[in-house]
Amino acid sequence: MPETITASSAGIDPLSAVTHPDPYPYYRELAATRPFFREPRLGLWVAAGPREVAAVLAHPDCRVRxxxxxxxxxxxxxxxxxxxxxxxxxxxxxxxxxxxxxxxxxxxxxxxxxxxxxxxxxxxxxxxxxxxxxxxxxxxxxxxxxxxxxxxxxxxxxxxxxxxxxxxxxxxxxxxxxxxxxxxxxxxxxxxxxxxxxxxxxxxxxxxxxxxxxxxxxxxxxxxxxxxxxxxxxxxxxxxxxxxxxxxxxxxxxxxxxxxxxxxxxxxxxxxxxxxxxxxxxxxPPVQNTRRFLAADTELCGQAVKAGDTVLVLLAAASCSGLADDARAWTFGHGRHACxxxxxxxxxxxxxxxxxxxxxxxxxxxxxxxxxxxxxxxxxxxxx
Ligand code: HEM
Structure with a gap:
């Protein structure tokens, strides 16, 4: 599917979103259309959908360093x-x-x-x-x-x-x-x-x-x-x-x-x-994302990922997506390292x-x- 650049997402990426005046339309778009993807320019996997964010934070091979x-x-x-x-x-x-x-x-x-x-x-x-x-x-x-x-x-x-x-x-x-x-x-x-x-x-x-x-x-x-x-x-x-x-x-x-x-x-x-x-x-939220680092080759959210890969976990995108089954707040993380x-x-x-x-x-x-x-x-x- 060709990538569409909408007005809300022009000139913004998952890292510049952190200090963008209003990153939330962009985050919502990512969560809805690209919940887990590879961003080649930044050299990162990006998890934006609530299900994908939860899966990354729960995965045993996704480490904090x-x-x-x-x-x-x-x-x-x-x-x-x-x-x-x-x-x-x-x-x-x-x-x-x-x-x-x-x-x-x-x-x-x-x-x-x-x-x-x-x-x-x-x-x-x-x-x-x-x-x-x-x-x-x-x-x-x-x-x-x-x-x-x-x-x-x-x-x-x-x-x-x-x-x-x-x-x-x-x-x-x-x-x-x-x-x-x-x-x-x-x-x-x-x-x-x-x-x-x-x-x-x-x-x-x-x-x-x-x-x-x-x-x-x-x-x-x-x-x-x-x-x-x-x-x-x-x-x-x-x-x-x-x-x-x-x-x-x-x-x-x-x-x-x-x-x-x-x-x-x-x-x-x-x-x-x-x-x-x-x-x-x-x-x-004050903490918009966190990172996880792959400790082994494995499958994550349906994609083959490699040891050494980095996943940028967009907590703020999961938070504002309106897509979660439960109204869980993501601001303080989730799972093993939750705040x-x-x-x-x-x-x-x-x-x-x-x-x-x-x-x-x-x-x-x-x-x-x-x-x-x-x-x-x-x-x-x-x-x-
Ligand atoms: C608004 C303020 C705060 C926010 C938004 C926040 C958010 C977070 C988030 C998102 C994580 C998870 C990071 C990850 O999974 O990679 C985390 C972990 C943590 N937070 Fe907070 N935090 C806040 C304040 C505090 C305060 C006041 C304390 C303690 C005095 C604290 C202690 C910790 C500790 C110890 C961890 C690590 C837990 C672990 O790795 O097992 N945080 N925080």
Whole structure:
């Protein structure tokens, strides 16, 4: 069948869609007409239909990293590589199952309501008192989006971030620097900054865990259980930092996209904020795709695929397609690697948007001047 280029799909591809002003007509078209296909120009298989997305995420030969490349080559040999290589998010297989079995219930036990209260308290701590009555400038909105959720996750884990503004800001900056270095778009300076951030976070976490400051949270119990299960301390530490990283960009994106949604739908101002966040998560998700790497020659969605092939999994296309048998949300993934932080993330985004609006952030003005941060998978607004 010849490929038809419609107005909605002209000049857009599955990677540029992530930061396109309105990729959803294109995604819907892909899901309906090309639910699983090879994109030769990008050198990727693309899964767009909900059935195909589910099949890829469930397939035993579809791994979260290429077999021969457990760490992105740009990070190789740096402190960031050591940290990255230990993350359960980036690993399949039995070596990481015991730690995952401890981390998941720990996260599930975090009360999202308590995390939201932490955001309100951290926001009060971060107030500088300047411009208390003025509309919040876009640069401050950007900074707060990247700080509040991360600092709140650190605080609910019992880490010492909520006492002074300086530590909170520093931890948030280091986590953001480490997260940025993981992007395939990262340049040499960003990778260098990420490696330094990884070293800083390692040292900070080790000293926090060694003193009794973290004793109030769930971390001492996690460390004891990990030790009893023979899991090395470095793996536990890397994954605690990993939780802060997971909370960083995606939650900033969800809160930012919620502000945009409010700006574009002024009548939604009366809706409960939690509902608006859920709507933004579904309709304009911050994580638009994820990748899987074939570990063996096999058949996938009726096609012969080869070991080493990459599949771009368009979660956002499955989400907006209207083709799923059930109304499953794809924003937080599905199956073996599904996000364990989904409820927490929505509570954090809700509380972050509430804190920003209480300080004069104006969704209407923000939605008039923004661009998306360069990314191949995350849709995160940067307000201008
Ligand atoms: C709006 C915010 C968030 C979004 C949209 C999001 C989305 C996702 C998605 C799509 C995945 C699956 C990736 C894949 O299958 O390749 C994932 C995995 C994960 N997320 Fe989230 N996430 C968010 C926030 C969080 C938070 C706040 C935490 C924890 C504090 C978290 C922890 C994790 C972990 C540990 C994994 C890896 C699970 C595994 O590999 O078994 N996420 N997330």
């Amino acid at each position: 290429p077999l021969a490349q457990p760490v992105p080559p740009a990070l190789a040999g740096t402190a960031a590589a050591d940290l990255f290589g230990r993350l359960i998010r980036m690993n399949d297989g039995p070596a990481h199952a015991p730690l995952k079995a401890l981390l998941m219930p720990m996260l599930a036990a975090v009360d999202p309501g308590v995390a939201a209260q932490r955001i309100a308290a951290i926001a009060r701590m971060m107030d500088t008192g300047e411009d208390a009555h003025a509309a919040m400038p876009a640069a401050s909105v950007n900074r707060w989006l990247f700080a509040l959720p991360v600092v709140a996750v650190a605080a609910v884990l019992g880490l010492p971030v909520a006492r002074d503004r300086g530590t909170a800001v520093e931890v948030a900056q280091q986590v953001a620097a480490f997260a940025a270095a993981q992007s395939p778009l990262a340049d040499a300076d960003t990778v260098r900054a990420g490696a330094e951030a990884a070293r800083w976070l390692d040292t900070w976490l080790a000293s926090s865990l060694a003193s009794s400051v973290a004793a109030d949270g769930p971390l001492p119990a996690l460390q004891r259980a990990a030790q009893a299960a023979g899991i090395e301390g470095q793996a536990v530490a890397a994954n605690i930092i990993g939780l802060l990283v997971q909370a960083c960009e995606a939650t900033a994106g969800l809160a930012g996209n919620t502000l945009l949604w409010l700006g574009r739908n002024p009548s939604a101002g009366d809706m409960p904020l939690q509902g608006v966040v859920a709507r933004a998560a579904q309709d304009d 364990p932080g989904d409820r927490l993330a929505q509570a954090l985004a809700t509380a972050t948007v509430a804190a920003l609006r209480a300080r004069g952030a104006d969704p209407d003005a923000l939605a008039r001047a923004f661009r998306y941060r360069p990314s191949l998978n995350a849709r995160i607004p940067h307000f201008l």
